[in-house]
Amino acid sequence: MLTQLLTLPIQARTVAFPRGRMALHAMPASVGIEQATGPDYSWNGLRRGLTPVVVIQHTLAGSGALTYEGRPLRVGPGETMVLGIPHDHRYFVPAGGSWTFFYLVLTGQEALRLCNGVIGSAGPVLRLSVAGLDRLAETVVALLGGRATTPGEASSLAYAAAMALVDDVSGPTPAEGAEPLPDWFARVRAHIEANLSAGLTVDDLAGVAGLSRAHFVRQFGRLAGAPPSDYVFRARMARAARLLQSAPLPIGDIAAALGFADANYFAKAFRRAFDVSPTEFRHSGLFTGG
Numbered sequence: 001m002l003t004q005l006l007t008l009p010i011q012a013r014t015v016a017f018p019r020g021r022m023a024l025h026a027m028p029a030s031v032g033i034e035q036a037t038g039p040d041y042s043w044n045g046l047r048r049g050l051t052p053v054v055v056i057q058h059t060l061a062g063s064g065a066l067t068y069e070g071r072p073l074r075v076g077p078g079e080t081m082v083l084g085i086p087h088d089h090r091y092f093v094p095a096g097g098s099w100t101f102f103y104l105v106l107t108g109q110e111a112l113r114l115c116n117g118v119i120g121s122a123g124p125v126l127r128l129s130v131a132g133l134d135r136l137a138e139t140v141v142a143l144l145g146g147r148a149t150t151p152g153e154a155s156s157l158a159y160a161a162a163m164a165l166v167d168d169v170s171g172p173t174p175a176e177g178a179e180p181l182p183d184w185f186a187r188v189r190a191h192i193e194a195n196l197s198a199g200l201t202v203d204d205l206a207g208v209a210g211l212s213r214a215h216f217v218r219q220f221g222r223l224a225g226a227p228p229s230d231y232v233f234r235a236r237m238a239r240a241a242r243l244l245q246s247a248p249l250p251i252g253d254i255a256a257a258l259g260f261a262d263a264n265y266f267a268k269a270f271r272r273a274f275d276v277s278p279t280e281f282r283h284s285g286l287f288t289g290g
Helices: 003-005 110-123 129-146 152-171 184-195 202-209 213-224 228-246 249-255 263-274 278-282
Strands: 012-013 027-037 042-044 052-063 063-070 071-075 082-084 089-092 099-105
Touching: 003 129, 012 129, 027 052, 027 129, 027 152, 052 063, 052 110, 052 129, 052 152, 063 082, 082 089, 082 110, 089 110, 089 278, 099 110, 099 129, 099 152, 110 152, 110 228, 129 152, 184 213, 184 228, 202 213, 202 228, 213 228, 228 249, 228 263, 228 278, 249 278, 263 278
Parallel strands: none
Antiparallel strands: 012 027, 027 099, 042 089, 052 082, 052 099, 063 071, 063 089
């Protein structure tokens, strides 16, 4: 399907349907193929409104620059960028450069939950397998071709795109051409997910990995695309977002479940991650449907 996508012209399409009575928690908002050049192409993740969305953008040629929570990253050919909005990031075309890509913007509770989980576990820049990329391209081709004529069809395609990322990140085999992930890395990630209410110090995680602290920090950062403390923070915030969306728990209880002794400190941390308070996030209009 990626081969078919490569034959399509530069184009963009907004996907919109009247809001129905039944809430749909995964919906496409826009889709397209674009070639960006020059300084005019620049997106700030904190200046795109307060309605949460997810941007999935795959580089076909050239490269883009991404500043993610203050860290400079490159998004090169064959790499897929996944970003939640609002969030502290900016992506743009480097001076004198060119960036050709296809993109898909998703809204909805389930799409946000799944994609935030992908970001938390694998970082904002992925190298998908051939099969995973083909599934993602299939969704883009279908939406650009107008094959979603009802809200249900559009929601199915949005969910398929999100699950293509989830399956690829959590699948048993690494992306084609990538080095196999060491056993200790999977062990540490599982330990983090199972102990988000605990302290989870870097020393503790190094002990789980069976590595010295310095070696663990270097290797974990290289494999995860983020330092251990940042990874744990994103995992906590992704869990917080899921609980706020799906569990009728007081915010103080959610804070305690994630290891925050003080609900106010949790609220500040959550705002740093999503640029909205936990209460605003829970009551956002996004979660009444696509």
